[in-house]
Amino acid sequence: xxxxxxxxxxxxxxxxxxxxxxxxTDNTMSSYADDKSKTPPLPKLLSDSLRPSIIKEPLRLSSTxxxxxxxxxxxxxxxxMADEGTNLKLQHSxxxxxxxxxxxxxxxxxxxxSSSHPRRALILQGLLTMCCFSQLSLLTExxxxxxxxxxxxxxxxxxxxxxxxxxxxxSLCRAAQVTKKWKSLxxxxxxxxxxxxxxxxxxxxxxxxxxxxxxxxKIYHLPGHSVSPCPSPDLSSLKRALEDSTDLVxxxxxxxxxxxxxxxxxxxADPESLSSSSSSLLTFTDAKPAATTRPWKDVxxxxxxxxxNWRRGRCTVRTLKGHTDGVMCLQYTETLxxxxxxxxxxxxxxxxxxxxxxxxxxxxxxxxxxxxAIRALQFDDVKLITGSMDTTLKVWxWRRGRCxRTLAGHTEGVVCLNFDSNVLASGSVDATIKVxxxxxxxxxxxxxxxxxxxxxxLWDSLKTGQSSASSTTPVFDVPGCGAPQIDPGxxxxxxxxxxxxxxxxxxxxxCIKQFTGHVGQVQSIKLLLADECDEPADVEMTDLDQEERTxxxxxxxxxxxxxxxxxxxxxxxxLVSDRSLTARPAASSVWKTKQPLLVSGSLDNTTKIWDIETxxxxxxxxxxIEGVWSVSVNKMRLVSGSHDRTIKVxxxxxxxxxxxxxxxxxxxxxxxxxxxxxxxGSDDCDVKVWSFSG
Numbered sequence: 001x002x003x004x005x006x007x008x009x010x011x012x013x014x015x016x017x018x019x020x021x022x023x024x025t026d027n028t029m030s031s032y033a034d035d036k037s038k039t040p041p042l043p044k045l046l047s048d049s050l051r052p053s054i055i056k057e058p059l060r061l062s063s064t065x066x067x068x069x070x071x072x073x074x075x076x077x078x079x080x081m082a083d084e085g086t087n088l089k090l091q092h093s094x095x096x097x098x099x100x101x102x103x104x105x106x107x108x109x110x111x112x113x114s115s116s117h118p119r120r121a122l123i124l125q126g127l128l129t130m131c132c133f134s135q136l137s138l139l140t141e142x143x144x145x146x147x148x149x150x151x152x153x154x155x156x157x158x159x160x161x162x163x164x165x166x167x168x169x170x171s172l173c174r175a176a177q178v179t180k181k182w183k184s185l186x187x188x189x190x191x192x193x194x195x196x197x198x199x200x201x202x203x204x205x206x207x208x209x210x211x212x213x214x215x216x217x218k219i220y221h222l223p224g225h226s227v228s229p230c231p232s233p234d235l236s237s238l239k240r241a242l243e244d245s246t247d248l249v250x251x252x253x254x255x256x257x258x259x260x261x262x263x264x265x266x267x268x269a270d271p272e273s274l275s276s277s278s279s280s281l282l283t284f285t286d287a288k289p290a291a292t293t294r295p296w297k298d299v300x301x302x303x304x305x306x307x308x309n310w311r312r313g314r315c316t317v318r319t320l321k322g323h324t325d326g327v328m329c330l331q332y333t334e335t336l337x338x339x340x341x342x343x344x345x346x347x348x349x350x351x352x353x354x355x356x357x358x359x360x361x362x363x364x365x366x367x368x369x370x371x372x373a374i375r376a377l378q379f380d381d382v383k384l385i386t387g388s389m390d391t392t393l394k395v396w397x398w399r400r401g402r403c404x405r406t407l408a409g410h411t412e413g414v415v416c417l418n419f420d421s422n423v424l425a426s427g428s429v430d431a432t433i434k435v436x437x438x439x440x441x442x443x444x445x446x447x448x449x450x451x452x453x454x455x456x457x458l459w460d461s462l463k464t465g466q467s468s469a470s471s472t473t474p475v476f477d478v479p480g481c482g483a484p485q486i487d488p489g490x491x492x493x494x495x496x497x498x499x500x501x502x503x504x505x506x507x508x509x510x511c512i513k514q515f516t517g518h519v520g521q522v523q524s525i526k527l528l529l530a531d532e533c534d535e536p537a538d539v540e541m542t543d544l545d546q547e548e549r550t551x552x553x554x555x556x557x558x559x560x561x562x563x564x565x566x567x568x569x570x571x572x573x574x575l576v577s578d579r580s581l582t583a584r585p586a587a588s589s590v591w592k593t594k595q596p597l598l599v600s601g602s603l604d605n606t607t608k609i610w611d612i613e614t615x616x617x618x619x620x621x622x623x624x625i626e627g628v629w630s631v632s633v634n635k636m637r638l639v640s641g642s643h644d645r646t647i648k649v650x651x652x653x654x655x656x657x658x659x660x661x662x663x664x665x666x667x668x669x670x671x672x673x674x675x676x677x678x679x680x681g682s683d684d685c686d687v688k689v690w691s692f693s694g
Contacts (some may be wrong), residue, residue: 031410047485068321076154077146152181160185168207169195169300192296200303202635209643210636211303212675306676309692310637310649313659315677320356320687322363325349327681328669329377332358336381344679345384345398347374353386355398358679362590365401369394376417376426387426389413397448409434409443423506425492427453433448433494435506440485446504448511455525459596462489493598496524501600517617520604524630599638603627607640609652621650632673639678641668647680647690661690 030605112123129425131139164172164185172195176186196211203210207390310316325348332344342358353374354367365457367384376387384398393414412429419425422438433446433453490502501515501522598610606664607621626643633639637658638650647661647668666683678690 004362023064076149085093106237118497131500134294150179151183152185159187161188161191164188164191165194169304170430187295187297189296190681192300196296196300196596198304199300209307211307212636214303214306214675247495260440270303272345276365306693307636311658313649313661314316315661315690315692317663317688318361319345319444320344320361320363320689321685322354322356322366323348323350323352323685323687325373325685326666327685327687328375328685330670330672330679330681330687331378332672332674332679333379334358334674339574345377345379346681347377347386348681348685351388353377353396355401356687361689367396367398367401367403368404369406372413373414375450377414378417378419383607385417385419385424387417389415391428393417393424393426407436409445415447417454418456418458422462423458423486423490425456425458426495427456427494431496433492433504435486435492437485442485444509446492446494446509446511448502449494449496449498449500451521453494453496454521454523455495457525457527457598458494459491460487460489460529461491493525493527495525495600497521499602501525501598503612505614511616513612515600515610515615515617516597517610518600518602518604518606520602520627522602523628524601526599526631526633528599528633528635597633599631601628601631601640603643604627607631607638607650609638619652619655621648621655621657622651623648623660626667629668630670631676632671636675637673639673640670641680643667645682647671647678649678663688663690 008177052138094105097105112120112122113121128136151163155163164175169174172186172191176183198204199209199211200211201210214238230285323346327348329345330344331348332342334342336343339357341360344356344358346356347353351368351372351374353365353367353370354363355367356363367386368387370386370390370392372389374386374388378385379396379398383404384396385393387393388620390411391408391410394403395405395407396403410426410428410430410432414428416427417425419438420438422437426434426436426662428434429452431447431449431451431453433449433456434443436443450655486506488507490506492506493501494504495501498521499516499518499520502511503513503515503516504510505512576624595612598612599607600610603606604626605622605624606616606625608617610616621638621640624640624642624644624646628640628642630641631638633652636652638652639647640650641647645662645664645666645668647664649658649661650656651658661680662687664682664684666678668680668682670681672679676691676693680688680690682688
């Protein structure tokens with residue numbers, strides 16, 4: 001048999017070095033590694049018996065023969081062939097043939113191997129025309145596997161990660177199931193960190209999903225002991241009714257109930273020992289929680305489980321018992337540096353305020369001091385302020401369970417309150433709003449509503465966001481009542497039984513806007529701050545813009561101070577002319593920044609979202625069959641508690657009810673929305689924790 005013709009180097013593979021396959025023929029054809037002019041060896045396709053007859057032709061492929069000189073490498077396809085042992089399988093098939101058949105097959109392979117690329121293409125085209133369907137089917141089956149290339153086996157790790165960055169979380173999880181190599185790439189911490197940054201704390205613009213932040217995730221342990229049930233009062237009236245008697249010993253009712261009920265603490269332990277142990281748990285210490293680091297994929301998975309539970313309405317429910325009358329107000333927080341557990345504080349018609357360990361459900365304090373029902377409360381790291389139907393507000397050291405000061409000013413019961421770093425606002429049955437300056441101790445009154453003021457909400461319009469309960473400033477730094485000084489841009493929203501919502505400028509002490517749209521008493525309002533809104537701002541305000549806007553506001557205040565109307569001479573509607581408020585154009589008419597959204601709940605069975613700039617409702621949520629007593633909102637969703645004994649979870653963007661939570665046996669008076677839970681209080685004396693953390 002004539003020797004094989006030499007071919008050009010253009011037909012040689014030039015990608016990856018060949019792997020070592022076998023050791024039985026390591027020394028075969030080593031001359032090809034020294035002489036580049038010789039034809040590269042064929043695959044090991046002939047048996048040892050053929051070697052004498054075709055000594056001039058290489059018939060076997062060894063690992064040594066594949067070790068080409070520098071610059072001579074195997075392509076990806078042939079390296080995979082070597083890795084999979086394809087040549088050895090062909091060798092076994094060839095050994096089963098007769099000698100003549102082996103010579104014929106070898107001649108065909110040798111001719112094809114020595115051909116150039118154009119000639120190989122021509123040979124293949126001719127072979128295809130000779131193939132029947134059975135051969136074409138065999139080719140299709142083989143090519144489906146041979147033409148596939150694992151890109152991550154070829155590409156560097158950095159490029160592979162760059163490619164995987166374009167996949168979503170679901171695709172990454174599927175990629176991790178392919179091979180161990182793919183899993184090591186798909187589980188890379190940098191990839192999952194990017195996905196977490198895209199979804200956590202905000203809604204992804206691509207998929208529409210947003211995940212909770214969970215700043216201080218806790219694992220809740222259900223208490224193992226049962227708690228004695230609390231008797232449910234008789235609920236017969238939707239609207240609260242004030243009694244004609246001025247005796248403060250008898251509390252006014254939101255609804256008719258038996259007067260024979262008295263406040264009591266649920267704990268059977270000694271009050272002094274309980275107070276001592278609770279104070280030690282709540283007071284500040286130097287201990288700091290140990291920081292833990294977890295893979296970003298686990299962080300994403302945990303939050304995705306919670307978000308999926310929110311969307312499917314899957315939750316676990318715990319009931320905290322202790323109050324002996326309807327729970328009217330509550331607040332909880334999980335972000336305190338101390339104590340290490342989440343804290344819940346509730347106020348009730350039983351005239352007590354109770355401090356709970358929300359993780360275990362244990363009552364830590366039972367605060368007594370008010371002589372009538374407690375209708376409002378708010379607390380931060382330092383203090384707790386409560387409002388009662390006994391016309392007073394009390395400031396408490398909630399960690400130690402002690403009353404610090406009592407504020408008197410309203411002529412009738414206090415129904416609502418809200419404070420920030422230096423201002424406290426309270427609404428009353430007497431249809432007035434009292435604004436207290438926590439820095440100076442001064443106070444003034446806003447008049448304009450015609451009925452009960454049910455809810456108040458402070459807003460710093462010159463800042464993009466605020467935290468109304470994050471102050472560590474001591475209450476009343478300066479004793480006495482001096483002229484209160486309110487920071488420019490400080491605003492106040494108020495909702496009333498007269499069916500209106502008003503926006504007040506506290507520096508001017510006037511109502512500057514009125515929101516009308518509800519046809520029933522407005523019971524609750526909440527402010528979704530600008531930094532919590534998903535909608536982008538029309539114009540980004542820089543530090544210079546902020547400074548100019550503040551200056552314009554101060555100039556407007558100075559210009560109108562000489563002819564500012566007194567509170568007594570304010571019109572019955574509480575509104576004054578816009579001309580007196582803007583002697584010089586305020587920056588709010590020039591700079592259109594990202595505005596917060598106002599959410600309100602009313603006894604007309606609806607919940608509304610308002611555009612603060614126009615004063616018009618943006619969305620109206622229908623679904624409750626009775627009045628809405630309380631609303632709560634965050635960046636992800638909105639919840640409402642109703643007299644129909646249900647809590648509804650709403651998709652704020654779509655205006656759709658996602659789920660309805662049923663469990664209370666009386667009207668839901670108050671709700672508080674968190675990232676993975678809802679805490680609700682009801683007229684049935686119970687506090688329920690609806691946890692979506694799985």
